[in-house]
Amino acid sequence: MTGADYYIPAVALAVSLFFKLPALRHNWRDPLLRSVCALLVLAAAVFTFAAPPTIAAVNSWTGISNFSAPLVYCLITAFSASCLVLIVNWRGGPPERTRRVSRRWILGYGCVIVALVVLFALGEAPVERLRDLDTYYAETPFIGEMIVLYLVAHTVAAVVMTAMCWRWSLRVGGWLRLGLTVIVIGYLFNLGYDVTKFTAVFARWAGYDLDALSTYVAPPIASAGALISAIGFVLPLLCQHLADNWRAWSTYCRLGTLWRELRAAGPTATATAGVRMSWWSPAELRVIQRESDIHDGFLQLGPYFDQEQRAWALRQAVGSGADEATARAVADAAMVAAAVMASAADPEGKIIGSSQDNGLDIADGPRDLVRISHALRHSPVVATVRSRAAMAGSNLR
Incomplete structure (x- = not known):
């Protein structure tokens, strides 16, 4: 995948965020709106900083080989947490329970982010790798653990999101059910990303070379999963807006x-x-x-x-x-x-x-x-x- 494959969705997400900012300014206390904006910011950041040109630029600016690795892993982990928090707020329920569950997810994934930074600081990754760091350093002390930790955190989020959205979709109907179903499909792609990454890393541990799965197969799967999931989040809101407009125009004409x-x-x-x-x-x-x-x-x-x-x-x-x-x-x-x-x-x-x-x-x-x-x-x-x-x-x- 080229840099444009990452930057185009990042720009699209940034534009979506731009149109959300006025509503956020007037309704800052709305937890659902804050969750949506946080997700858009983190999703745009993941695409931006995961692009190979950005990886090379960040490594050059900081003067630390592979500094982009923990940065991107932390952003992916934070994005996973934002998806979970968004679903919790979207599903609703007693406000105190919603806040409590949201705090737990944020705290748990915050601890993972701290651990990722610590593991990178303890390990050594002197050779810059723009595309295949996961497999190149899979057997390196602390760096290998960092790679596994971010994959485990991402997998947990994907499994929980898939289960939550699927159970919720069985209890609702209309556009919301369709949106949740699309989110489930998107997170099945994310699980496919995790499976290919884990397979390549485990193959390294076993002495086999399946690096191509991590380097060439996993990134397109992740991009597809992110795009489909984003559509799932937006679809119910967009379709509801269109339905409201249709009813209004119909009433006007009638x-x-x-x-x-x-x-x-x-x-x-x-x-x-x-x-x-x-x-x-x-x-x-x-x-x-x-x-x-x-x-x-x-x-x-x-x-x-x-x-x-x-x-x-x-x-x-x-x-x-x-x-x-x-x-x-x-x-x-x-x-x-x-x-x-x-x-x-x-x-x-x-x-x-x-x-x-x-x-x-x-x-x-x-x-x-x-x-x-x-x-x-x-x-x-x-x-x-x-x-x-x-x-x-x-x-x-």
């Missing part, structure tokens, strides 16, 4: 019939159609604005609302087999349609000046508005009310 119906009554019915919004405005804001326009229209049409008309439409909807929520929406839609036509027939606003505001009670918020909008377009009861109102207007003329 409210269109009701919104246009009220606009047809003239500027007074919708408070001049609300505030103009830019094309990049988020869907949630657009929904809020459209709901506000609709409620303004209801307020303006209040004097034209006929509760007897609504009661008749409600009986018709119930008689046709509609459930309570649908029947109420059909009745409201019929009253709105009749009110719009009555408002159009009263351009001088005589009814507004002499009537009380009957209002329209939306008990179920946005969902009722969507049902009313749907009924305006599709309900035969509303169509009947329109016809009756049109006929009444013709008779008056």
